[in-house]
Amino acid sequence: MSADSAVPEVLTSFIDKVSASALPALSATAAFHARHQRMRRGAFAVALAAGALYYVRRQQQSANRKAMATAGGSVLAAGDQPLKVDRNQIKVAVDRRFFNQLKYIWAICVPNYRSKTILILILHTTFLVLRTYLSVVVARLDGRLVRDLVAADAKSFGKGLMYWFAVAVPATYTNSMIRYLQSKFGISLRTSLTNHVHDLYMENNTYYKAINLDNRIDGADQLITTDINRFCTALASLYSNLGKPVLDMIIFNYQLARSIGNSGMWGLGVNYIITATILRAATPAFGRLAAVEAKLEGDFRSAHSRLITNAEEIAFYHGAHLEHSILTRTYYRLIKHINKIYRIRIAYNMFEDFIIKYTWSAAGLLIASIPVFYPEMAGARSKREELRLAQAQATDGSTIVSQLDRKTGSRTQGFITNKRLMVSLADAGGRIMYSYKELSELAGYTYRVYNMLRVLEDLHDGRYVDANTGGESKYSLERINGVMDYTSNDIEFKNVPIVTPNGDTTLIRDLSFGVAPGEHLMITGPNGAGKTAILRTLAGLWPLFEGTVSRPPTGLDSTLYIPQRPYLAIGSLREQVIYPHSVAQMHAAGKTDADLAVILTKVYLEYIPGREGGWDAVKEWKDVFSGGEKQRMQLARLFYHHPKYAVLDEATSAVSTDVEALLYTTAKEEKITLITISHRPSLFKYHARLLRVGEGESGLDWEWEEIGTVGGGVGSASSTSINRLLSPSVESEIKRLETKVAEVQGLKVRLDKVNKELGLVLPSVDAKAKEDLKHAKRTLI
Numbered sequence: 117m118s119a120d121s122a123v124p125e126v127l128t129s130f131i132d133k134v135s136a137s138a139l140p141a142l143s144a145t146a147a148f149h150a151r152h153q154r155m156r157r158g159a160f161a162v163a164l165a166a167g168a169l170y171y172v173r174r175q176q177q178s179a180n181r182k183a184m185a186t187a188g189g190s191v192l193a194a195g196d197q198p199l200k201v202d203r204n205q206i207k208v209a210v211d212r213r214f215f216n217q218l219k220y221i222w223a224i225c226v227p228n229y230r231s232k233t234i235l236i237l238i239l240h241t242t243f244l245v246l247r248t249y250l251s252v253v254v255a256r257l258d259g260r261l262v263r264d265l266v267a268a269d270a271k272s273f274g275k276g277l278m279y280w281f282a283v284a285v286p287a288t289y290t291n292s293m294i295r296y297l298q299s300k301f302g303i304s305l306r307t308s309l310t311n312h313v314h315d316l317y318m319e320n321n322t323y324y325k326a327i328n329l330d331n332r333i334d335g336a337d338q339l340i341t342t343d344i345n346r347f348c349t350a351l352a353s354l355y356s357n358l359g360k361p362v363l364d365m366i367i368f369n370y371q372l373a374r375s376i377g378n379s380g381m382w383g384l385g386v387n388y389i390i391t392a393t394i395l396r397a398a399t400p401a402f403g404r405l406a407a408v409e410a411k412l413e414g415d416f417r418s419a420h421s422r423l424i425t426n427a428e429e430i431a432f433y434h435g436a437h438l439e440h441s442i443l444t445r446t447y448y449r450l451i452k453h454i455n456k457i458y459r460i461r462i463a464y465n466m467f468e469d470f471i472i473k474y475t476w477s478a479a480g481l482l483i484a485s486i487p488v489f490y491p492e493m494a495g496a497r498s499k500r501e502e503l504r505l506a507q508a509q510a511t512d513g514s515t516i517v518s519q520l521d522r523k524t525g526s527r528t529q530g531f532i533t534n535k536r537l538m539v540s541l542a543d544a545g546g547r548i549m550y551s552y553k554e555l556s557e558l559a560g561y562t563y564r565v566y567n568m569l570r571v572l573e574d575l576h577d578g579r580y581v582d583a584n585t586g587g588e589s590k591y592s593l594e595r596i597n598g599v600m601d602y603t604s605n606d607i608e609f610k611n612v613p614i615v616t617p618n619g620d621t622t623l624i625r626d627l628s629f630g631v632a633p634g635e636h637l638m639i640t641g642p643n644g645a646g647k648t649a650i651l652r653t654l655a656g657l658w659p660l661f662e663g664t665v666s667r668p669p670t671g672l673d674s675t676l677y678i679p680q681r682p683y684l685a686i687g688s689l690r691e692q693v694i695y696p697h698s699v700a701q702m703h704a705a706g707k708t709d710a711d712l713a714v715i716l717t718k719v720y721l722e723y724i725p726g727r728e729g730g731w732d733a734v735k736e737w738k739d740v741f742s743g744g745e746k747q748r749m750q751l752a753r754l755f756y757h758h759p760k761y762a763v764l765d766e767a768t769s770a771v772s773t774d775v776e777a778l779l780y781t782t783a784k785e786e787k788i789t790l791i792t793i794s795h796r797p798s799l800f801k802y803h804a805r806l807l808r809v810g811e812g813e814s815g816l817d818w819e820w821e822e823i824g825t826v827g828g829g830v831g832s833a834s835s836t837s838i839n840r841l842l843s844p845s846v847e848s849e850i851k852r853l854e855t856k857v858a859e860v861q862g863l864k865v866r867l868d869k870v871n872k873e874l875g876l877v878l879p880s881v882d883a884k885a886k887e888d889l890k891h892a893k894r895t896l897i
């Protein structure tokens with residue numbers, strides 16, 4: 117255990133032990149007092165406090181149980197579908213773990229003592245000290261003004277008022293600077309943390325892994341956008357809300373000790389300890405409740421973003437009704453939880469106010485009265501002594517009275533100053549107590565942010581937690597033995613099993629094949645056989661459990677993947693063509709808008725800049741282009757980046773076959789080696805190699821062929837092998853056409869026969885007609 121963590125642990129365990137005995141002790145006291153008639157009222161007050169404490173504890177325990185249920189598994193509200201909220205049980209408390217987590221995050225926010233955050237913190241602290249000092253000055257001034265009022269000293273009173281306004285100027289400036297610096301502190305923390313998270317998230321495909329490979333964090337967008345903000349705001353406000361009262365406590369206690377003496381200070385100390393213990397015991401698990409609330413907020417938000425992303429599909433399906441019920445369900449789940457927190461707060465706030473506002477004020481008044489009633493306890497002279505002294509110094513009766521009046525004035529000043537200090541002290545103590553609630557909530561946000569950071573770091577460095585549920589699997593994310601070699605000119609797989617990322621399902625057994633530049637490859641096979649999975653393994657997105665994959669180094673000019681679902685980025689039309697290049701990179705590459713226009717001509721989209729208002733037009737492109745246009749825009753990127761290998765995953769499925777043929781021809785002419793996943797037989801002729809997956813009885817086998825070469829064995833592609841590639845619908849179409857061709861032959865034979873028969877009949881018909889004509893002529897003559 118580190119020295120840093122030891123203090124909070126000792127403190128919290130002490131408080132826990134004391135609080136565990138607080139409730140029985142209070143009840144026992146109540147019972148004892150109840151037996152004594154004279155102390156009935158005291159017993160009633162104690163019993164009331166014990167009852168309130170018991171109620172708050174009950175509320176807390178029930179909230180904890182429900183929060184654990186929400187955090188740990190399914191929440192089954194009436195009529196709800198089970199919804200998995202979090203796989204890990206959320207365990208949040210203001211304990212050693214929380215302080216260690218906070219320390220870890222702090223080191224990220226403030227990497228060294230020369231950082232800007234430290235400067236803000238120093239300034240903030242300076243203003244906090246200044247405010248406390250000004251509060252003491254105001255307390256003294258207050259006492260002085262009341263003294264002058266009692267003594268009817270107009271001149272001194274007027275002077276005091278002038279001081280009052282003179283203090284108001286720095287006091288108001290200090291207050292607004294504290295608020296400003298608190299916000300700056302929060303923003304500074306958020307900036308450091310967000311930059312760190314973005315670095316982790318966007319490097320080594322961590323964002324992909326967080327969604328596809330590891331299920332430890334859920335709703336990374338919510339965590340990065342909202343939870344980090346909440347954490348930073350809570351930490352900054354806690355520093356201000358805790359730093360100021362702690363300073364106040366030190367300075368005011370010092371000031372008070374001078375006037376109320378040691379016994380008063382002891383009284384104050386005992387008051388703090390008892391009330392803090394009781395409040396600590398009664399504080400519900402706000403941290404855990406805050407963590408669950410943040411999670412449910414995330415669920416609600418992601419339900420909405422899913423609706424935005426898939427608006428068209430949902431509209432076509434008329435799915436609004438179902439989506440509406442999902443939105444309502446996630447919203448009510450959140451609201452139910454928030455309402456629960458509010459309900460818990462009613463009881464807790466009542467109890468907190470009773471202790472802090474009323475008990476503390478009463479204690480403050482009592483202690484402030486010590487120097488008045490018992491001046492000797494505060495180190496001053498007793499009333500009798502003062503009278504004796506006044507008599508000794510007095511020459512006549514009126515002087516005794518004026519001397520005693522002066523003493524009364526100074527006692528009034530002392531009381532008012534002390535009372536003001538006590539009120540400020542009670543306020544400071546109250547704020548420290550209230551801060552415990554904030555501290556608990558901070559523990560909740562800390563838990564979520566810390567958890568996210570650790571998982572992102574793991575994924576960034578390739579450490580995964582095995583999510584394999586079967587336990588029988590040969591592959592595990594904790595044992596990745598494959599070798600990725602990024603130095604080859606060719607693409608080669610050697611004995612590579614294609615396995616789903618959790619290691620549960622083998623899609624293809626021991627895959628081995630190689631492609632050199634110019635050897636265009638087509639991959640085909642049934643749906644779900646693992647065609648795209650091969651590409652994911654090649655791109656390093658899926659873990660390479662075994663075997664070797666050799667490939668050229670990563671880079672847009674080496675291998676470009678064109679996915680099944682077109683992706684259109686935020687930005688101008690120009691940025692759609694050059695994605696993922698920036699405009700600066702485009703200029704650095706020596707490309708101009710004229711070059712882009714030529715590229716659009718190659719994909720038959722030359723009309724787009726004119727239609728959409730030029731290259732600088734910015735639109736929601738996914739809603740602007742048709743399905744085929746989106747795919748052709750993706751192919752434009754191919755001609756822009758001009759990679760050595762282009763991996764096309766059903767990338768032309770929405771493009772008409774004639775345009776598709778032209779696109780393939782152009783790509784080949786530009787010496788781009790194509791690796792195509794497609795079911796379209798019309799694309800065979802553009803490829804030299806063929807990989808068929810989903811073969812064999814198990815569907816885990818594969819076959820490798822060279823299309824169009826003569827001869828058998830590996831690499832042969834007979835017409836039967838090509839026929840085997842065809843989908844059932846294409847095969848039946850061929851059969852239908854062959855039947856038709858066969859029918860045509862039969863029809864031809866029949867036609868010839870008919871013609872022949874007609875040839876025999878027609879001459880005799882002609883002869884008869886001639887005879888009839890001759891006969892008619894003769895008749896007429």
Ligand SMILES: Nc1ncnc2c1ncn2[C@@H]1O[C@H](COP(=O)(O)OP(=O)(O)OP(=O)(O)O)[C@@H](O)[C@H]1O
Binds near residue numbers: 646
């Ligand atoms: N992240 C993942 N975790 C676990 N399984 C996955 C994951 N992604 C895909 N799969 C599964 O892997 C299998 C192969 O998917 P893949 O996308 O490679 O199929 P495909 O052969 O390209 O199919 P299609 O022709 O339909 O596009 C599918 O059964 C799919 O459900």
